[in-house]
Structure formats: C-alpha cells, structure tokens
Amino acid sequence: MAELPAAAPASGETVDDVVRAHPRPGPRVEIVLVLALSLGASALYALTNLVGSLTAPKPLASQHAVLNASQAPGRPLLDLTYQLLGIATGVVPALLVLFLLQRAGRSPAAIGVDARRPVQDGVRGAGLALLIGIPGLGIYLLAHAMGISLSIVAEALPDVWWRYPVLVLSATQNAVVEEFVVVGYLLTRLEDLGWRRERALAASAVLRGSYHLYQGFGGFVGNLVMGLVFGWIFQRTRRVGPLVVAHALIDIVSFVGYALLVGKVSWIS
Numbered sequence: 001m002a003e004l005p006a007a008a009p010a011s012g013e014t015v016d017d018v019v020r021a022h023p024r025p026g027p028r029v030e031i032v033l034v035l036a037l038s039l040g041a042s043a044l045y046a047l048t049n050l051v052g053s054l055t056a057p058k059p060l061a062s063q064h065a066v067l068n069a070s071q072a073p074g075r076p077l078l079d080l081t082y083q084l085l086g087i088a089t090g091v092v093p094a095l096l097v098l099f100l101l102q103r104a105g106r107s108p109a110a111i112g113v114d115a116r117r118p119v120q121d122g123v124r125g126a127g128l129a130l131l132i133g134i135p136g137l138g139i140y141l142l143a144h145a146m147g148i149s150l151s152i153v154a155e156a157l158p159d160v161w162w163r164y165p166v167l168v169l170s171a172t173q174n175a176v177v178e179e180f181v182v183v184g185y186l187l188t189r190l191e192d193l194g195w196r197r198e199r200a201l202a203a204s205a206v207l208r209g210s211y212h213l214y215q216g217f218g219g220f221v222g223n224l225v226m227g228l229v230f231g232w233i234f235q236r237t238r239r240v241g242p243l244v245v246a247h248a249l250i251d252i253v254s255f256v257g258y259a260l261l262v263g264k265v266s267w268i269s
Helices: 015-021 027-036 039-054 076-090 092-103 118-145 164-192 197-208 217-237 239-262
Strands: 064-066 151-153
Touching: 027 039, 027 092, 027 164, 039 164, 039 197, 064 164, 076 092, 076 164, 092 164, 118 217, 118 239, 164 197, 164 217, 164 239, 197 217
Parallel strands: 064 151
Antiparallel strands: none
16 A cells, blocks of 8 residues: 655744654653553553452462463473563563664663673672572562462473573563663652652552552562662662672572472472
C-alpha cells in the first residue's frame, strides 16, 4: 500500500504552528505506557496471582511459585526455542526505555549504561550482591516459616545441555530489564516531572516489590528493601551498571544454586 502524504498545514499556518498546537505526549503518558507494556503489567498480574493464592484452599507455604518453567515438556529443542524467544522479547522494554531517554536528550551513559568503568562496576556489583542476597534469603526463609510466602521453585527445566546457560541468560535478562526500567528510567523521568527524590525512590521500590507479589508477602518485602537500596545508590551515582551486575549475580546464584542443590538440602525442595 502506498504511504499517505502527511497532512499539510492549513493556509497561513507554519509547520511550527502545527507542532505547537499538537504537542508530543508528556512524560506522564510515556511512563504509564512504558509500565503498562512491562513491569507495571507484571505487578497487576502478580497481585492477581496473590489474590488467587490467598483464596486457594491450601495455605501459602504449601503452594509453589515456579520462576523458570519448561515450556514444552518432553521436547527439549522446542523448549529451548521457547526459552530463548522469551528471553529475547523480554529484554525489549530495556531497549525501549534507552530509546525514549535518548529522545528526551539523554544518552545511555546518562544512567550509567556504558563501558567506562567495567572493573569498578563489577566489583561494586559483586559487593552489593552479597549485601542484598544473603539478607534476602533470610527474609524469604522467615516469611515461608511464618506461612506468608509461597515455596519458590527457582527452576523446573529439563536436565539437558542448555539448562544452565538458559538459567544464566534468564537471570541476566531479569537484571537488565528491572534495573533499566524501574531504576534508571523511572527515577530519571519522575525527577523530570519534579518529584522529590524520596518520593520517586519510594515509588520505584514499591513497584519492584509489587511485581514480586506472586511469591507472597516475603517476595514483596524483600524486593521492596532491595528497591530502596538500589534506587538510593542510583540517585547518588547515576549508574545502573553495578545494579545490573548485582541483580544478575543474585539471580544466577539463586537459579543455578537451586538446580544444583534441589533435593539435597532440606529447605530446597
């Protein structure tokens, strides 16, 4: 189909007049659309899942939340294809927010997406992973013991050659999307709207906790705390690089560690 020509300005109007009369949507609309296409929608699904779990006949601690499930049981190559497609499409929101920030006059380096400090980002990320990961595990175990968290099944993939590479890729995708969208993008755009830092930080942290509600209340609290710490660090450094490293390491250890220890440690089943 031939492309239709753009509408010409009315008589006496300039192109600038038309642009001023029909301005681009502001940051508020942009933020809503980004979240509706990504982690905001995940938060709504997670809340719905939690309601379903709370109204189920079994208690929360007897229910399971599977994080990396097989998509085609008994068909490993098809399963691998589904896994890779999910990871590839799942990272698109991170690319979208980089594009939108660039449209707003900020390069990826403005939120620390660059290779200027790889060693420093890696070391800080590893330290942050230890700082967050160990208490996070404690919060989960406590919440599960209290009966307010589901049993987390970190992975349920077939025991085939691609199991561990897919778990690493899944962990990395989670880290990139969450830190780019919920920290780098959201905090930056909320500050553009004139939000106080404390208010923006709280909103980012609550959102992070909300899309983990499918895990129960322990998942919400643990990730809320993680969101406060990560957001506070970003507001002072303007770099998401260490946050991505930390998040990826936490998830890699969780996913791969679960696969290696399931059935061998009493509290991993």
